[in-house]
Amino acid sequence: MILSYLLQLFALWLLSMAMNKHFRHSFKRTLSIRHAQMLSKFGWLLLAASFACLVNNELAPLMSVYWLSFLALNILLVALFNSWQSRHKIKRLAANSQGAVV
Amino acid sequence: MKPDFRKTMIWLHTYSGLLLGWLLFAIFVTGTLSYFNPEISQWMKPELGSQRADSNNINQSLARLNNDAQGATYWRINLATARNNHLRLSWGMPENGKSSRHSVTLNSKTLQPLEIRDSQGGNFFRSFHYTLQLRNYGGRYLAGIAAMMMLVAIFSGIFTHRRFFRDFFTVRLNNVFKTLTDLHAVIGIITIPFCFVLSLSALFIYISMYMPWSMDHHYEKGSRELNALVSTSLPKLVPAGIAAKPLTDFDIVLSKVKQQWPEPNAIKRISYQQPFDINGRIVVSRHKQLSLSNKSEVLAFSSVDGRPLAGVEPERNARMLRRIFYGLHEALFASIGLRYLLFFMGTASCLLIASGLIMWLNKRLPKVKQRHLGHFLVERLNIAGIVGLMLAIVSYFYANRLLDLQLAQRAEMEVSVFLLTWGAVLVYAFVRPARRAWLELLLLTAIAYLALPLVDVVINAQWLLDALQYNNWIYLGFDLALLITGGLALLFYFWLVRRTQ
Known part of the structure; x- marks a missing residue:
């Protein structure tokens, strides 16, 4: 279950990184189309894997409720993490530019 | 055609949410509390021991x-x-x-x-969230209409907040109003499966009440006869x-x-x-x-x-399907971890509704020269519906501890205290200036939640000592939940004070 949770969190982070805006904020460079496609494909694959490793037993219906609940929590975590990172970067840039002016 | 369709969806999302927003908020808050129904009952009946x-x-x-x-x-x-x-x-x-x-x-x-003291315990929240204390006066129909409206708001919300789908995982943190709008959208997305299943299953549970005509047409005794035919025992x-x-x-x-x-x-x-x-x-x-x-x-x-x-x-598959929806709604299958996850989604849904109600007002007030009755009503109902409900809930717990144990119809009195407190807050919200009412009621709510564990110790310290001695985490967890709720209300109060200054 923990493995599925972590896989899902990583998958969602990869999917968010497949968007140029978030990639730029995280890695300070533009995302090429090829990389975006790769990140997106890998993200979806991991998402499917996280589902498969959780429901692969006799309690599959119950486990699918877990998976959906994890999904809600993880989307919120990734959204807040990305937003915090982007705000942090903006603040840092502002501080740097002020320093340059001084 | 496309822009018109989106405009219609925005209108539908806005007014389906606004019209029954306070009712939906009350249903979701009490329904979310029902995930911990046995634990609340355990705390409200301390005689059960640790x-x-x-x-x-x-x-x-x-x-x-x-x-x-x-x-x-x-x-x-x-x-x-x-x-x-x-x-x-x-x-x-x-x-x-x-x-x-x-x-x-x-x-x-x-x-x-x-x-054991006479109390409905956590069952009150459970029954309130679908009867609204109006069991024989159409409460379940009102709850059904609210569930239908929630479904409408979910689907129209997908079109309204489509920017979020394009710009996934973004919450703008640089401006309070933008943060609130983005949080409303992101919570709306993450709770789509939860709200959809909850609203649909709510309709399924009382389907024989909401749509009895087909059963009445085909069976002499209506739904009762159909149930006897498809259920096994x-x-x-x-x-x-x-x-x-x-x-x-x-x-x-x-x-x-x-x-x-x-x-x-x-x-x-x-x-x-x-x-x-x-x-x-x-x-x-x-x-x-x-x-x-x-x-x-x-x-x-x-x-x-x-x-x-x-x-x-x-049982037959159709009957099983209804039972699964019923089971998903009640979530009695949930182990402790899943219960907390469902509680998190329930709380997120409450935030979704409350943020929607606050956004409606805050979006309009800066643009209007003169407020009309609708603005006034929404402003005051937001206070009574959101902070008033929180205060009414804690007053129910106070009534549980402070009312005389020998009182006749004690359980009903506890519920009356809940309803009277909520009614008093409604009146208060209408007679005080809005900003002052928010601040005063928030402070009162925070103090009430933070003081309750203390009041509990003053009434009988042995309950807490026993809970500590026998590792009764239900009792201790409830006290902790009160302190966290009070702490969050206090933080919100200070944040509002800073903003108003």
């Missing part, structure tokens, strides 16, 4: 029933669980051709009878009229039960039907831990010698 049940109290309970309820038509033992330390024995005595009900609550460790028990001694050594049955239900603490309830008849039957009900369906699995045994009897036939 000492945990002995594994062998079934035989002792049977001996007690055999002693106190000779000639009974049924015996029932509701076992204490990890979530609620409530061991209850009940039995029916034949009286004028009918069966009169008797029951006693026992300390699950010592098996001594307990005097144990074969009808016909007493033989030959006296027999009931089995009081449950170990014989327990070993057979364990073969079929190997998980620990699988038994929820044990019923003896016609225990003093040779055809008597023991029905053992399983905890709903491993199935989404709301139907309890049962095993049947002879009450004379413990041999297995015919069980329940499997």
Whole structure:
């Protein structure tokens, strides 16, 4: 279950990184189309894997409720993490530019 | 055509949410609390104690029933669980051709009878979230309309906040109003499956009330007849009229039960039907831990010698589907981790509704030169509906602790305190300036939540000491939840004070 949770969190982070805006904020460079496609494909694959490793037993219906609940929590975590990172970067840039002016 | 469609969806999302927003908020808050119904009941009935049940109290309970309820038509033992330390024995005595009900609550460790305070406990929130305390006055219809409106708001919200789908995972943190809008959108997205299942299952549960016409047309007795046709149950028990001694050594049955239900603490309830008849039957009900369906699995045994009897036939798929939706709504299957996850989604849904209501007003007020009645109403109802409900909930807990234990209709009085507090806040919200009302009520709510554990200790410190001694995490967790809620209300209060300055 923990493995599925972590896989899902990583998958969602990869999917968010497949968007140029978030990639730029995280890695300070533009995302090429090829990389975006790769990140997106890998993200979806991991998402499917996280589902498969959780429901692969006799309690599959119950486990699918877990998976959906994890999904809600993880989307919120990734959204807040990305937003915090982007705000942090903006603040840092502002501080740097002020320093340059001084 | 496309822009018009989106505009229509925005309008629909705005007004379906606004029209019943406060009602939906109350339903979601009380419904979310219902995930911890047994735990709330345990805290509200501190007489149940913190000492945990002995594994062998079934035989002792049977001996007690055999002693106190000779000639009974049924015996029932509701076992204490990890979530609620409530061991209850009940039995029916034949009286004028009918069966009169008797029951006693026992300390699950010592098996001594307990005097429990008269309180609905967490059940009040459970029944309120679908009856709105208007069970015979259309409350369930109102809740059904609210569920329908929620479905409309979910689907129209997908079109309204489509930017978020394009620009996934973004919450703008540089401006309060933008943060609120983005949080509303992101919470809306993450709770789509949750809100969809909850709203749809709410409609499914009372489908025979909301859409009775087809059943009334096809069956003489309507939904009752249809239910009897599609539901399965144990074969009808016909007493033989030959006296027999009931089995009081449950170990014989327990070993057979364990073969079929190997998980620990699988038994929820044990019923003896016609225990003093040779055809008597023991029905053992399983905890709903491993199935989404709301139907309890049962095993049947002879009450004379413990041999297995015919069980329940499997139900039809359509009936099973409804039971699964029912089970998903109640989430009785959820283990502690999943229950917290569902609680998180319930809380997120409450934030979604509350943020929507606040956004409606804050989006419009800066643009209008003169406020109209609608602005005034929404402003005041936001105060009463959001902070007023939080205050009413804590007042219900205070009533549980402070009302005299010997008071007649004490449980109803607790509910009255909840409703009166909510009504008083409504009046207060209408007579005070809005900003002052928000601040004053928030401060009062924070103090009320933070002070309740202290009041509890002043009333009887032994409850807390016992909870600490016996690791009663239900009791301690409830106190902790009160402190966290109070702390969050206080933080929100200080944040609002800073903003208004």
